[in-house]
Amino acid sequence: MQRSALILVLAFSTATLALDNGLMRTPPMGWLAWERFRCDTDCESDPQNCISETLFMDMADRLSEDGWRELGYVYINIDDCWSSMARDNQGRLQADPERFPRGIPHLARYVHDRGLKLGIYGDLGTHTCGGYPGTTLDKVQIDAQTFADWGIDMLKLDGCYSNATYQEQGYPMMSKALNATGRPIGYSCSWPAYQGGLPPKVNYTLLGQICNLWRNYGDIQDSWDSVLNIVDWFFNNQDVLQPVAGPGQWNDPDMLIIGDFGLSMDQSRSQMALWAIMAAPLFMSNDLRTISSGARAILQNKAVIGINQDHLGIQGRRLIKEKSGIEVYWRPLSKGASALVFFSRRSDMPYRYMTSLKMLNYTLGVYKVYDVFSEKPLPELKDSTDFVVSVNPSGVVMWYVYPAAEWRKEAGPSRFSEKLRGPKFHRYANEVDAPLVL
Ligand SMILES: *[C@@H]1O[C@H](CO)[C@@H](O)[C@H](O)[C@H]1NC(C)=O
Numbered sequence: 028m029q030r031s032a033l034i035l036v037l038a039f040s041t042a043t044l045a046l047d048n049g050l051m052r053t054p055p056m057g058w059l060a061w062e063r064f065r066c067d068t069d070c071e072s073d074p075q076n077c078i079s080e081t082l083f084m085d086m087a088d089r090l091s092e093d094g095w096r097e098l099g100y101v102y103i104n105i106d107d108c109w110s111s112m113a114r115d116n117q118g119r120l121q122a123d124p125e126r127f128p129r130g131i132p133h134l135a136r137y138v139h140d141r142g143l144k145l146g147i148y149g150d151l152g153t154h155t156c157g158g159y160p161g162t163t164l165d166k167v168q169i170d171a172q173t174f175a176d177w178g179i180d181m182l183k184l185d186g187c188y189s190n191a192t193y194q195e196q197g198y199p200m201m202s203k204a205l206n207a208t209g210r211p212i213g214y215s216c217s218w219p220a221y222q223g224g225l226p227p228k229v230n231y232t233l234l235g236q237i238c239n240l241w242r243n244y245g246d247i248q249d250s251w252d253s254v255l256n257i258v259d260w261f262f263n264n265q266d267v268l269q270p271v272a273g274p275g276q277w278n279d280p281d282m283l284i285i286g287d288f289g290l291s292m293d294q295s296r297s298q299m300a301l302w303a304i305m306a307a308p309l310f311m312s313n314d315l316r317t318i319s320s321g322a323r324a325i326l327q328n329k330a331v332i333g334i335n336q337d338h339l340g341i342q343g344r345r346l347i348k349e350k351s352g353i354e355v356y357w358r359p360l361s362k363g364a365s366a367l368v369f370f371s372r373r374s375d376m377p378y379r380y381m382t383s384l385k386m387l388n389y390t391l392g393v394y395k396v397y398d399v400f401s402e403k404p405l406p407e408l409k410d411s412t413d414f415v416v417s418v419n420p421s422g423v424v425m426w427y428v429y430p431a432a433e434w435r436k437e438a439g440p441s442r443f444s445e446k447l448r449g450p451k452f453h454r455y456a457n458e459v460d461a462p463l464v465l
C-alpha cells in the first residue's frame with residue numbers, strides 16, 4: 028500500500044464515538060506516583076518518598092516551576108494507598124488522616140492554583156490492589172460524587188478483586204456516574220488489562236465510548252526488559268490496537284520510567300520515541316526533585332512532545348522488522364507530515380542501516396527531515412536517495428518528515444528548524460484540520 032492510501036485507511040478506521048466529556052483530545056500528559064513510589068506509606072522513616080500530601084505538593088511545585096507544565100505535563104496523579112482503611116460514617120472514601128492531614132480538597136486547590144490538574148485512583152472491586160477500600164457497584168455513585176466534590180480532574184479505576192461480570196457492569200456504570208456529577212473528569216480504565224487486552228474478551232468499541240484511556244497490558248517496571256516486553260505486545264497486536272485510538276480515547280502502555288534507575292540514555296530516548304509513535308499518554312513516574320539533566324532533556328524535547336500530541340491523534344505502527352535487529356516505526360501526522368523511528372535491538376555497536384524514503388513508501392519527491400533528538404534539520408532528502416542512519420544499541424534515531432513542496436506552500440518562507448525548535452512547533456502540530464496530503 029502507498030503511504031497516502033495507508034494514511035486514509037488509518038484515519039478513517041479511527042473510531043468516531045469517543046467518550047463525550049470533551050477531555051483528552053490529545054494524549055494526556057503529567058506525572059503519576061505508582062511506578063516510582065509504589066505503596067510506600069512509611070512516612071516516619073521515609074518522609075521524602077512516602078505517599079503523602081508532601082510528595083504530591085513537591086511534585087506539583089516541580090511541574091509548575093521547572094518548565095513541565097508549559098510543555099503539557101499538567102496532570103499530577105495519585106495512585107493506590109492514599110486512602111484510609113475505612114470509609115467515613117456516610118460511606119465516603121477518605122484520605123489517610125496522617126499522610127494527608129489537610130485532605131484531598133486542599134491538595135486539589137494547591138494543584139489548581141499552580142495551573143495543574145489532580146488525578147486520583149480507585150479500584151472496581153472489594154479492595155484496591157494494595158488492600159485499601161475498593162469501589163463496589165453500590166459505591167460507584169457515591170465515589171464519583173466524592174471525587175467531583177473534591178475537585179478531582181481524572182480517575183484511574185483499577186480492577187483488582189473483581190471479575191469479568193463485575194467489570195462489565197462497573198466500568199460503564201462509573202462512566203455514567205462521572206458524567207452525572209457534571210464535572211469533567213478524565214477516565215482511565217484498567218479493564219482491558221484484566222481481560223487479556225484482546226478481543227473477543229475486550230470490546231474496544233465500547234471502551235472508546237466510556238473511557239478516555241485504558242491500560243491494555245501489565246504494569247511497567249523499572250527495567251529495559253519491561254519496556255521491551257510492552258513494546259512487543261503493543262506492536263505485535265497493532266492491527267487490533269492501532270485503529271481504536273483517537274482523540275479522547277487512547278491505548279495506554281503505562282508510565283514513562285525515564286529518569287529512574289533502569290534505563291540508559293539511549294533506552295530512555297527509545298521509550299520516549301516509541302511512546303510518541305503509539306500516541307500514548309505521557310505520565311512520568313520519577314522523582315522530579317532529583318531528575319538528571321539528561322533525562323529531563325529527553326522528557327522535555329519539544330519535537331517528540333509535538334509528535335506525541337499531534338491533533339489528528341492517529342496511532343502509529345511498526346513497518347519493518349529487519350533480520351539485522353533494526354525496526355522501523357511510523358506515525359502519520361497533521362499537515363502531511365509524519366514521524367519515523369529507527370530502533371535497534373542489537374547489543375554490539377551502532378548499526379549503520381541503509382534505506383531510502385521510497386523503501387518506506389514515501390513517494391512525494393523531496394522531503395524535509397528534522398532529527399528529533401540531535402535537534403537538527405538534515406539536508407533535503409529525495410525519496411529515491413539511499414541514506415544511512417547510525418542507530419545505537421537499544422537506541423533510536425527519530426525523524427520528523429515533511430514533504431518539501433507542501434512545506435513551501437503552507438508555511439511560506441519561515442525556516443523549518445525555527446518552527447520546530449520553539450513552542451511554535453507544538454502549536455504547529457496542533458493547529459489546523461489539515462487535509463491529508465501525503
Ligand atoms: C509499501 O507498499 C507495499 C505495496 O503496497 C507493501 O507491500 C509494503 O509492505 C509497504 N512497505 C512498507 C515499509 O510499508
Ligand SMILES: *[C@@H]1O[C@H](CO)[C@@H](O)[C@H](O)[C@H]1NC(C)=O
Binds near residue numbers: 048210212
Ligand atoms: C455528559 O454526557 C453528555 C452527553 O454525552 C455530554 O454532552 C456532556 O458534556 C457530559 N458531561 C460531562 C461532565 O462529562
Ligand SMILES: *[C@@H]1O[C@H](CO)[C@@H](O)[C@H](O)[C@H]1NC(C)=O
Binds near residue numbers: 189190191192193
Ligand atoms: C463476580 O464477583 C461478584 C461480586 O463479588 C460475585 O457475586 C460473583 O459471583 C462473581 N462471579 C463469578 C463468575 O465469579
Ligand SMILES: *[C@@H]1O[C@H](CO)[C@@H](O)[C@H](O)[C@H]1NC(C)=O
Binds near residue numbers: 230231232236
Ligand atoms: C461492542 O460494543 C459496541 C458498543 O457498545 C456494541 O455495539 C457491539 O455490539 C459490541 N461488540 C461485541 C462483539 O460485543
